[in-house]
Amino acid sequence: MTEPEAETDPEPDGGRDDRPQAHTIRLELADEPGELLSALEPIADEGGNLLSIFHERGHITPRGRIPVEVDLECPPSRFEGILERLRNEGINVVDADAERYGEHLTVLLVGDLVGTDISDTVTRVESSPAATVEDLSLSAPGGPAEQASARLRLATRAGAADEALGIVRTVAAEKGLHAIEPLTEVSR
Amino acid sequence: MSRIAVVGCGAVGRSVVDLAGDHGHDVVAVADSQGAAVDPAGLETRAVLERKAADGAVGDAAPADALAAPYDVLVEATPTTLGDAEPGFSHVARALSRDRHVVLANKGPVAERYGDVRELEAASRGSVLFEATVGGAIPVLGTIDDYGPERITAARGVLNGTANFVLTRMAAEGLDYEHVLAEAQDMGVAEADPSFDVEGTDAALKCVILANVLACGEREFTLDDATVEGITRVPGSALDLAAEDGRTVRLVGEATADEVRVGPRLVPDTSPLAVSGTRNVVQVETAHADGIDLSGRGAGGPETATAVLADVGRLPPLD
Numbered sequence: 222m223t224e225p226e227a228e229t230d231p232e233p234d235g236g237r238d239d240r241p242q243a244h245t246i247r248l249e250l251a252d253e254p255g256e257l258l259s260a261l262e263p264i265a266d267e268g269g270n271l272l273s274i275f276h277e278r279g280h281i282t283p284r285g286r287i288p289v290e291v292d293l294e295c296p297p298s299r300f301e302g303i304l305e306r307l308r309n310e311g312i313n314v315v316d317a318d319a320e321r322y323g324e325h326l327t328v329l330l331v332g333d334l335v336g337t338d339i340s341d342t343v344t345r346v347e348s349s350p351a352a353t354v355e356d357l358s359l360s361a362p363g364g365p366a367e368q369a370s371a372r373l374r375l376a377t378r379a380g381a382a383d384e385a386l387g388i389v390r391t392v393a394a395e396k397g398l399h400a401i402e403p404l405t406e407v408s409r
Numbered sequence: 410m411s412r413i414a415v416v417g418c419g420a421v422g423r424s425v426v427d428l429a430g431d432h433g434h435d436v437v438a439v440a441d442s443q444g445a446a447v448d449p450a451g452l453e454t455r456a457v458l459e460r461k462a463a464d465g466a467v468g469d470a471a472p473a474d475a476l477a478a479p480y481d482v483l484v485e486a487t488p489t490t491l492g493d494a495e496p497g498f499s500h501v502a503r504a505l506s507r508d509r510h511v512v513l514a515n516k517g518p519v520a521e522r523y524g525d526v527r528e529l530e531a532a533s534r535g536s537v538l539f540e541a542t543v544g545g546a547i548p549v550l551g552t553i554d555d556y557g558p559e560r561i562t563a564a565r566g567v568l569n570g571t572a573n574f575v576l577t578r579m580a581a582e583g584l585d586y587e588h589v590l591a592e593a594q595d596m597g598v599a600e601a602d603p604s605f606d607v608e609g610t611d612a613a614l615k616c617v618i619l620a621n622v623l624a625c626g627e628r629e630f631t632l633d634d635a636t637v638e639g640i641t642r643v644p645g646s647a648l649d650l651a652a653e654d655g656r657t658v659r660l661v662g663e664a665t666a667d668e669v670r671v672g673p674r675l676v677p678d679t680s681p682l683a684v685s686g687t688r689n690v691v692q693v694e695t696a697h698a699d700g701i702d703l704s705g706r707g708a709g710g711p712e713t714a715t716a717v718l719a720d721v722g723r724l725p726p727l728d
Binding site for chain 2: 327328329331358360361362368369370371372374399401402403404
């Protein structure tokens with residue numbers, strides 16, 4: 222017998238807080254064999270899902286250590302545990318989530334937002350490690366049956382704005398919504 | 410001083426005829442779809458324009474006579490056509506085969522048949538310039554040419570005054586698209602059939618031309634290569650939400666050597682791209698000097714004629 226589906230998500234809104242989220246931690250490791258592995262093991266042990274590891278071997282800090290950037294995904298409630306475990310193992314944690322959401326971008330969605338479940342739209346965008354929805358404003362002057370507009374403020378990791386926009390674009394296309402994207406302007 | 414033949418006698422062609430003397434040029438031929446006026450010694454331009462205003466035709470000669478006149482520069486100002494870009498393309502070909510220069514106000518030949526135009530130009534002693542096809546009076550192509558297109562990584566901008574007017578009014582008055590469009594049509598800012606402007610086609614043609622220039626012959630673009638979206642699906646509520654957040658929506662065209670894209674985009678109120686009303690703006694992104702912003706009047710007879718006559722002045726002597 223399989224479990225009834227309803228039990229997998231008893232609180233569609235209230236249960237959202239502890240869904241896995243992406244985090245970035247920066248470590249400094251001694252230039253010795255096995256150091257990287259000993260830093261990654263605690264993350265996996267504590268329930269973290271490794272997304273990427275950037276191991277900057279060519280670059281050495283003034284203290285002779287090698288900087289490593291680790292992207293991982295875990296429920297927010299477990300993140301502190303991972304950091305504590307790393308520190309207990311004697312690993313130098315330089316930054317946790319300092320640059321994680323380094324960029325913000327705003328995008329408009331236009332169309333039948335209510336009929337296409339705006340809550341689901343936000344959830345779908347947030348399911349990507351590239352973006353979290355920080356703010357949502359909705360305007361439906363003609364009532365729920367008419368064309369409505371939404372303004373989404375997204376936080377993305379530095380350099381991941383294109384990826385975040387790609388997710389918005391995909392979700393919008395699937396739901397027949399019109400996405401008005403921000404312009405990445407000439408750097409000045 | 411050049412001898413100019415003007416083909417096409419709409420707002421732009423008439424303004425070129427009117428302002429040529431002020432730039433020190435003689436107009437030796439003018440043609441519209443009905444007929445032509447030709448005088449190798451130089452036409453009395455005021456009389457030609459008065460006749461055009463009075464009976465709708467510039468003269469009794471055949472339009473083909475203007476193409477055979479002894480001019481140095483052919484100004485092609487017939488309406489932009491898509492696909493084979495005719496009859497504009499044939500006018501260009503005829504002038505180049507006679508080793509004469511061509512200045513285009515008509516976007517068709519350089520948007521739809523850029524490779525063909527460049528090939529004919531290579532075989533001719535004449536040159537082809539087309540500043541007026543992108544951004545009206547704004548010196549976009551001249552600027553790109555000055556820096557060298559290979560040192561320009563992208564160009565983007567607001568290139569359609571009608572669409573920008575509609576978006577500006579919608580944001581300012583809280584009105585919906587249909588209301589503002591009707592108002593724009595009453596004011597003469599939008600045409601009876603506004604689709605060319607509001608569907609993004611006009612802006613896309615300009616961006617296709619920019620992309621052709623930026624690609625430096627490595628790749629040829631036509632309208633079919635552009636990703637185009639207009640402003641007809643932008644509701645007032647979207648502009649309201651943008652305004653609450655210090656932003657607005659503009660129909661922005663982007664061109665690189667690899668891509669052409671036109672669509673409504675969110676821009677900060679403080680952005681140089683957030684121009685109001687019928688004004689146009691172009692940002693040229695340089696490889697070594699960041700962005701250069703150019704703004705001004707992107708349409709209109711005297712404005713576009715100003716760009717045409719600037720091109721005429723850039724052309725080298727033929728003899």
